[in-house]
Amino acid sequence: MAGLAHYVFFTLHDSSPEAIDALVNDCNHYLDGHDGCTSFLVGRRTPDLLRPVNDQTFHVSLQVTYESREAHDVYQTHPRHLEFIEKNKPTWAQVRVFDSNL
Template sequence: MARLAHHVFFVLKDRSPESIESLASACEKYLDGHEGVVDFSVGTREAELNRPVNLDFDVSLHVIFRDRPSHDAYQTVEPHLQFIAEQKDNWETVTVCDSNLR
C-alpha cells in the first residue's frame, strides 16, 4: 500500500501571531502521535516567500500516514474530533490536500 500525505492549510479569522501560535500548538497537542503516522509537522507561512504561486494560509499541517486505512482511522479518533470542535470557530478557510505518495 502507498503512504498517504495529508496536508491541511488554515486561514484564521484572527490572523494575529498569538492566534497562529495557538493553532499550531493545538495541532501538536491533538494531531501528532496517532497510530500509523510516520511523519508529522506543523508550520506557519513564511511571509517573505510571497510569490503568486504560494497559497495564502496561516498554519500548515503535514501528516504522512503509513497507508490509507491509517488515514481513515485518524479521521474518527477522539483527539482529532476534539481538535476540530475546539478550533473550527477560529478558521476562515481550510484547504485539505490528500495524496498517495510514490
C-alpha cells in the same frame, strides 16, 4: 500498501501571532503521535516568500503522512482529532485539505 499524505492549510479569522501560535500548539497537542503516522509537520506561512507562485492565503500548514490509507481513516475518526476540530473550527475562516497517495 502505499502511504497517504494529508496536507491541511488553515486560514484564521484572527491572524494575530497569538492566534496562529494557539493553532500550531493545538495541532501539536491533538494531532501528533497517532498510530500509523510516519511524519508530522506543522508551521506558520513564511511571510517573506512573495514569489507569484507562493500562496499567501493561509496562516498555518499541517503535513502528515500515514503508512496506509487505513491509518489515515482511523485518524479521521479518532477522538483527539474530533476534539481538535470541535475546539478550533470556530477560529477558521477557511480550511483546505489535499490528500494524495504516496
